[in-house]
Amino acid sequence: MRDGLIYKILPFLAGAIFLFSGFNAASQSMDLSSRLGSNKITLSLTKNGELKYRVTRRGKIIIADSPLGLNCDDQDFTAGLSLVTVSPIEVRRETYELKVGNVKTINHVFDTKSITFKNRSGALMIIDLVSGQEGVAFRYRFPDQAKKLRVINTENTGFQIEKKAKGWLQPYNKAGKVTPGYEDFYLNIHPGDSIRNPRNPSVGWCLPALFQVNEGKNWVLLAESGTDGSFPGCHLQPDSQGGLYKIAFAEKDEKYTLPLGDNNHPASNLPWTMPWRVIIIGEKAGDILLSSLITDLAPASKLDDTSWIEPGKATWSWWSHPEDRSPEIYNAFTNLASSFGFAYTLFDAGWEKANTEGGIIAKATAKGVKPMVWGYSAAYFDAEKRKKRFKELAAMGVKGVKIDFWCSDRQEVMACLQSLFEDAANEHLLVNLHGTTVPRGWHRTWPNFMTAEAVLGTEHYFYESRYPDLAAEQNTVLPFTRNVAGPTDYTPFALTIRKYPRLNTAVHELATAMIYTSGIIHFADSKEMFDSLPVPVRQLLKDMPATWDKTESIVAEPGEQIILARQKESLSYIVGINGTNKVVPVNLNLAKYAKGFSKFRVITEGGNSLMSFKTETYPITSTWQYAFAPKGGFIIQFVNE
Known part of the structure; x- marks a missing residue:
């Protein structure tokens, strides 16, 4: 199986004109849509040469106009930028298997494009764009072959979320005895809310960060992919007034007992390719849960033989x-x-x-x-x-x-x-x-x-x-x-x-x-x-x-309930948990998941719900009705017995 194979196809008309007639780069399209056109990322330059982007799904705004750009020790890429070239659109197919995942085999197709800008001194910065059915992503690249060391002082990247959105964000704890360790509660917030009641003093918000936007019609998860030794892990700044969440680097004092220096800013020799900023988009929260966009964008497996790796x-x-x-x-x-x-x-x-x-x-x-x-x-x-x-x-x-x-x-x-x-x-x-x-x-x-x-x-x-x-x-x-x-x-x-x-x-x-x-x-x-x-x-x-070989999201309501159908070879399950203190009705179409099985075994709460279980076996019926206990759950296994 080919892993991370990139196919090049004929460029779209705009790219072809650019290649063969020397068409003015300024007229080239700085946007990229997914194959079916549902997800789109669009870059733009202000009169001052400041770079911005927006993300839409079916024409509706997911991420409103948000800043891009990097300020470095030797060059400024936050203003005074001008467009140099827009690459032809390429099709990229990612086909691979995961040892650990919701789905074993991935086969996704993306559109890709690279846009090159120069600053006032003529230094180049490239923005790589990706758009697919699960969302969009972008990353920065410095193509200079000078082999010199460059330090990034600040990253201007932001994510403008509408104020009326709902969010689930985790505080990013400041350095301490066991922090940061991503061990805080996800808080249900609105964009612009300050951090409240964290487990430890906090200096920002963690990635990934989940939002429900567009009047509840879409879900979006902000994340990173492909972070390697050329960049720190990033989080979001704590101040998100107006709903603009901006990238923050790891803090200087995040040393614990490790022998780290004082410079917490990204530094690398040129050329330099940075991690992907990932924006996963879905109609339902279950689309977010099942997304593999983060691994799609990560480098392909570096191991030729994985036969010894057994979950x-x-x-x-x-x-x-x-x-x-x-x-x-x-x-x-x-x-x-x-x-x-x-x-x-x-x-x-x-x-x-x-x-x-x-x-x-x-x-x-x-x-x-x-x-x-x-x-x-x-x-x-x-x-x-x-x-x-x-x-x-x-x-x-x-x-x-x-x-x-x-x-x-x-x-x-x-x-x-x-x-x-x-x-x-x-x-x-x-x-x-x-x-x-x-x-x-x-x-x-x-x-x-x-x-x-x-x-x-x-x-x-x-x-x-x-x-x-x-x-x-x-x-x-x-x-x-x-x-x-x-x-x-x-x-x-x-x-x-x-x-x-x-x-x-x-x-x-x-x-x-x-x-x-x-x-x-x-x-x-x-x-x-x-x-x-x-x-x-x-x-x-x-x-x-x-x-798992296959996973399907049946019910996906963050903070309330989740029900998944899971399959591994001949094993087939439906599993659910209730996140609330309320009794919640459940109504499932079992026939859809029971092909090849004659019965199902269900494990629910016993007489002492804190410590005991009840197990019952039934013939397959078209529907199964149940009531989640408060903070309860159930497990269905399809069987032949």
Whole structure:
């Protein structure tokens, strides 16, 4: 299968005139529409040579006139710009498979165009445009071959959102002991609202950011793709007066324990290609959830052989036994993985001593369970030490690493992560990032990158008093925001009551394992809890895949409810969760999803909704009616029995 193949076709008339008759560049079209014309991005220059853009869908404004431009240490590209050339339109086809995703095989076609501008001193800046059925994107490029270092002081890029829109945005926490880590609540706001009640002091808004615009007729997600070592991860400035959200770079003090310098501005040798600014657009929120535009724009896989990369499920002792680092507890979770047919077990902080004393890695491999081990970011920042450590781990039988406490979006960290994925792949190691930034299409480029935290997950039953009340709502927002950016290590199925008592039903917690997409699903609870489960729930956990061939959004209402149809080979499910405190009616057409099956098994709340389950099996009928419990859920599996 060809990955990221670009086809060149005959240019449109305007491009042909430009190529063959020397037509004045100023008359060239600075817009680009998708194949069917639904999504369009249009650039324009003001009288002062300031660059702006707008985005429309079927003629309706999605992003109103918004600024573009870069101010650098040696050149200014924010004013005094003039048009130089407009390239012919090309067709770009992206065909690839994902190891981790809502859909296994992607085959998308885009229109592309590049527009070159010069500033008053004659220096060039190129804007690459992409438009497709799922949205539009743009990026900056400096084509100068001078090999000199350039620093960007400010990026002028903004996103003008209408004031009456609705938004779901997460505060970007300022640097601290465990921040920024993308572990705050998504707040339901209106453009222009200030940040309110964040978990930690905050300096902006995170990407991705979700909005409902155009009088509720369209959804839009702002995101990034393809960030590598030549650029920091970016967020949005906190001041969005008038609904203009502007790009902000990682903060200077985002160092944590890493040996980073004082310059937090993007810097690179020329030529320089920067990350994509991605604008995903849909008629329904479900269109956002299912979009692969972020991976479509990311670089193609850099691994020729991915046969060794296997998504799967894992046991994990830390959530249920955070203070117990004994060989006995690690071995108990290895046995649990073996009994449920899970491919992996994760040995968290403290595993080294347990391995020295009790040989926990050898015991796991002897049982056919693949061990993953925890590590500290600072120990993997130096390239030579990292490579040496990966070789040592692979020789021990380790199959993956969980590397924690990055707490930075700085450019140096983005560079380290790319090298880390590569070095890990060279030793056939899978990667799980924690205390980290959100992914940016990296799981396409490096298929051994299986999952990342960057989410307010179930560990916050320990740490956040507001979490129990807000968790259900967040669980119906994150699939349309964080999980669109990449695989999400939410660590589901946290049934045991912790410091801040859970309010979601047990079925809701179970269903999150099938709502979130993660290359390795780390289940949170104890061996005793797993052993106490009724047989149908135990069987579901054994059968449940970690990634999907096909996903369909049936109900998509961020903050309220979500229902997905999921398929993996011969397995077929419908899974839903309620994000509200209300009873919500559900009416599904089962016949549409039941082809080849005679019955369906449904798991719902038992008598004690917090801790128990009820399982019933029925013949396939055309419709199924149900009432979501408050903060509840359900799981349907189609069966033949």
